[in-house]
Amino acid sequence: MKGFRNAEGKPILLAMVKAIQDNKAYLGEVDGLIGDGDHGMNMNKGFTMFGQRIADRAVSFTQGLDELGTLLFTEIGGSMGPIYGTVFTDMAEAGEDSDIITLEVLASMLAAGLDGLYDIVDARVGDKTLVDTLFPAKDALAQAAVEGKSLAAALEDMKAAALIGRDSTKDMVAKFGRSSRLGERSRGVLDAGATSCYIILTAMADGILALKGA
């Protein structure tokens, strides 16, 4: 598997939408433990609106990411609106000129998404945020590209790294966002953003792997 056609990437987007819908209640529960419980609901609302808007028309993978990011940014708000809005629109920008999304392109897209995020938040690895999922996932893709792995193998690496990243937030103390006010009491609970980021990246990877003839 060398890559997939950007123009044929709509099923990946739909897989991401479905994953968020399926995990609406779970994300709300994770967020409710140390946050305010609105994470699942707002993510579900934004992703569902996006799913409805692209239901009856063709969109490429990067067009869809740009639309999803813009929708989250302009219509959903919260803290996840600007955060995921920036990640998705910057990912889209990095990949929009590529007809074939290869491992190298996908790695550069994830790196661009993280760079964009770093411009608007001060959180870094270890602060109990979605950065703890996104950063190792980005690294795993970049590393797999260096090692000349197939896209399929690289996506498995990315999923594994994202899972470890997500789980690492459990033993961390939050430094940003609402849960940061809890200090030590935020320990022992997964971060909701790191959890939703894992769900999205996994759905994206599985969506790519499911593309026939990719």
Place this chain on the structure above:
Amino acid sequence: MQRILNHPDQVVDEMLKGFVKTHSDIVATTDNPRVIKGANLPADQVGIVTGGGSGHKPAFVGYVGENLCDAVAVGEIFSSPTAVAFLDAFRAADRGKGVACLYGNYSGDNMNVKMAVKMAKKEGIQVKTVVANDDVPSAPKDQLNKRRGVAGEVLMWKVGGAKAATGASLDEVIAAAQKAIDNTRSVGIGLTPCTLPAVGHPNFSIEEGTMEVGIGHHGEPGIEVCPLETAAQMAQRMVDVVVPDLPFASGDEVVVLLSGLGATPVMELYVLYDEVDRLLTEKGIGIHRSYVGDYFTSLEMMGATLTVMKLDSELKELVDMPCYSMGLKQK
């Protein structure tokens, strides 16, 4: 879930429709369905904007009105409005003298306001901000910038809106609103959790017979869970958190705002207020004015927040100015 709803995801938009129909003498819609402005904005004044998640009625939209806020950005329940909503609120409120955006310290609001201020600048609208951080239990005193904004925001809007009504400049309005919040301290006690309509069940629990001291406006955990106490003991706890933090001292004149969290009967707020008034008076703290009622709620949580603001002559004058909104009407 015993709630009055059509569809849980539409509750904010439907609530706004009803609100605007009811209070058409005070507020008006804008091109952005999530931005509400004052019906009669006086010319040549600094614009006052606020915004935040829904579920805190009367906050935030209930404080749009005469000598209060000029426009408000409305978010999903417990979730920041979008940057675009804040920008549209700035546009609605700006009358050429700049805009003071007075909001609460939450990460989502901070990010969205920051982006909106940048976008406004490109259009030539000058926006300055004051970020409320009156909730004492939300962070230690050496980390004031981490504290959340709670019911003290009402007093910040009161002061900022009154200052703007005097014809003051943007810098003067910002200075007054900042002084108001710097002299304000709050603490909440929660007795029951609250349920987001789209979630359908509470996301946290407060056991029957217990109470949570220092609970946040979205159910963020407090500093202590203890057995339910009498109103006198609750008042003592609240005063013990708030008074030493500023600190408030004998001879100070203050405004007291005691708000219910949504489901506590207002009758009980007066029971609590009587005790708070007694304790402050015993300390030699003079109560210039007090507000008791549902001023800043958390859906159907039971409990209350105590907010105390220390006055100087300027703050006193501004607090005493008449105002007219759904949430606050004062002669």
